[in-house]
Amino acid sequence: MYAVLFGKNPALSEAEFYSFSRRFGLNVKPIRSSRYWLLFNSSRKVERYFHWLGGSLKLIKIVGEGEGAVKDLEYSRFFTLSLYGRNDWRLWRKLGSKIKRHFKEGGPTKFFKPAKVYAMPAELLLKGFPEVKDFVFLFREGESALVGETVKVTDPFELKKLDVGRPIQKPILSIPPRLARTMVNLTEVRKGSFLDPFCGIGTVVQEFVLQGLNAYGCDRDGGQINAAKKNLAWLREEFHLKNSAHLEVCDARKLKRCFRQRFDAIVTESYLGKPLKRNPSRDEAIKFANELDRFYYPVFESFANVLKRNGRVVFVFPAYKLSGGGVYRKERKWLGKLGFEVLGRYTDYEERHRLVRDIHVLKYRG
Ligand SMILES: C[S@@+](CC[C@H](N)C(=O)[O-])C[C@H]1O[C@@H](n2cnc3c(N)ncnc32)[C@H](O)[C@@H]1O
Structure with missing residues (x-):
């Protein structure tokens, strides 16, 4: 299961995403959508072609729902965190610490905390990507958050x-x-x-x-x-x-x-x-x-x-x-x-x- 995160014109980005999936034969099956992202199943080819989207920002591989899904995240020596749908610094630190505690068994780990952003923009991510993993929480009204990892970004550079x-x-x-x-x-x-x-x-x-x-x-x-x-x-x-x-x-x-x-x-x-x-x-x-x-x-x-x-x-x-x-x-x-x-x-x-x-x-x- 994947989520795609849309750019500054989400309605156009969503239309583009569906056209793109037909254009490249990606067999996209939508599951849920919010204004800013879409949750879907599709062929893994989406990772190969994602680069060719104009209006989307990140492709996120979803591992589970709620804070408990942190245990399903794959160990990484370096990581950062992106929250969408919540701008809460304390929550951001709490989730980061939780991931760090979970990773301790796997080896040393470092949590990068950017200044003043709750979601890592691709510009910052690309500097260390993919060694520095970007773990993502998509918050939903009245439901648990979707948890995943950024696997592709479109390249702003x-x-x-x-x-x-x-x-x-x-x-x-x-x-x-x-x-x-x-x-x-x-x-x-x-x-x-x-x-x-x-x-x-x-x-x-x-x-x-x-x-x-x-x-x-x-x-x-x-x-x-x-x-x-x-x-x-x-x-x-x-x-x-x-x-x-x-x-x-x-x-x-x-x-x-x-x-x-x-x-x-x-x-x-x-x-x-x-x-x-x-x-x-x-x-x-x-x-x-x-x-x-x-x-x-x-x-x-x-x-x-x-x-x-x-x-x-x-x-x-x-x-x-x-x-x-x-x-x-x-x-x-x-x-x-x-x-x-x-x-x-x-x-x-x-x-x-x-x-x-x-x-x-x-x-x-x-
Ligand atoms: C808005 S600009 C296109 C800019 C282009 N998308 C770009 O990124 O450079 C419109 C262009 O249409 C050209 N143009 C105007 N009338 C035209 C016509 N009848 N036939 C062909 N080109 C025309 C102008 O010379 C101008 O370069």
């Missing part, structure tokens, strides 16, 4: 390097590598040809290449394509990769002119409109969204020309935080008319942005 290690960076325009990874999983397509038709400096295309997919990208702006090429050359060298991407200057409304083949999946954050100076009123938001739809309609017509039947699209539309509170998310019936079925919709929001991402997962019925 790698994700950061993919962002700020690149020769060309555009912090406002580009998408976070974690989200690019999440969007690739949402396609549920394991192998094949992937296209980002609004590739900018190439964050999503980087992810295609890292995952060994047939990677294609285009942008209407030649400057962006040059930047993406530089970033991809850096990526190949830094990660010792043999494969690369095909990059073209192309208008996303005319994809058939630039690409002869058909794609299994399109993953993209497209043009989202002019930057907003303030949160709009509801009427203004409706007007912005309608204006942009005049652009998105021919974009999706063009997608239909280059997608395989049942091909997937993961597309970021803008949603708007309103001046009067709430968020405006437009319904787009025309997607159905063009042959695209909406399989799921998830929002994502970054503090520094006014726009909310309205991520659509679509299937092209052809």
Whole structure:
């Protein structure tokens, strides 16, 4: 039995996790879920592929329930402790001491106590992992805690390097590598040809290449394509990769002119409109969204020309935080008319942005 611990957007992370499990054939059977984690049974392959999740933090192997389960934890010379659902320093020390007493029979043991955190973040863990084991308590309302051990983490250092290690960076325009990874999983397509038709400096295309997919990208702006090429050359060298991407200057409304083949999946954050100076009123938001739809309609017509039947699209539309509170998310019936079925919709929001991402997962019925 495992638990997965979700990141800062748990609803999106959960959707990604289910898509990821189908994508890699992991046979996940959910048992219980809370807002922040999911308890499940699955194939052990989940440990091998966990690294490829964007929105999750830790994979925890569950050994039992309640404080008594401490006796089932495997001896380790060095360990630390993570509590989720309780911020109680005394409880943290008490459980740590209990584990230490239990381990005494096995040999010497050292309990690392980080300052001011009750749960070890992956950044700290990776410094000593896996020699330093991270024992985890997931507390539940009115029930005993689940007890386990972290067996995998997603690597925040790698994700950061993919962002700020690149020769060309555009912090406002580009998408976070974690989200690019999440969007690739949402396609549920394991192998094949992937296209980002609004590739900018190439964050999503980087992810295609890292995952060994047939990677294609285009942008209407030649400057962006040059930047993406530089970033991809850096990526190949830094990660010792043999494969690369095909990059073209192309208008996303005319994809058939630039690409002869058909794609299994399109993953993209497209043009989202002019930057907003303030949160709009509801009427203004409706007007912005309608204006942009005049652009998105021919974009999706063009997608239909280059997608395989049942091909997937993961597309970021803008949603708007309103001046009067709430968020405006437009319904787009025309997607159905063009042959695209909406399989799921998830929002994502970054503090520094006014726009909310309205991520659509679509299937092209052809
Ligand atoms: C939000 S940015 C994408 C950023 C990208 N995800 C990244 O991480 O670098 C949108 C990109 O769409 C491009 N673009 C705008 N209109 C286009 C069109 N009609 N066809 C192709 N690209 C277009 C812009 O040049 C810009 O690079």
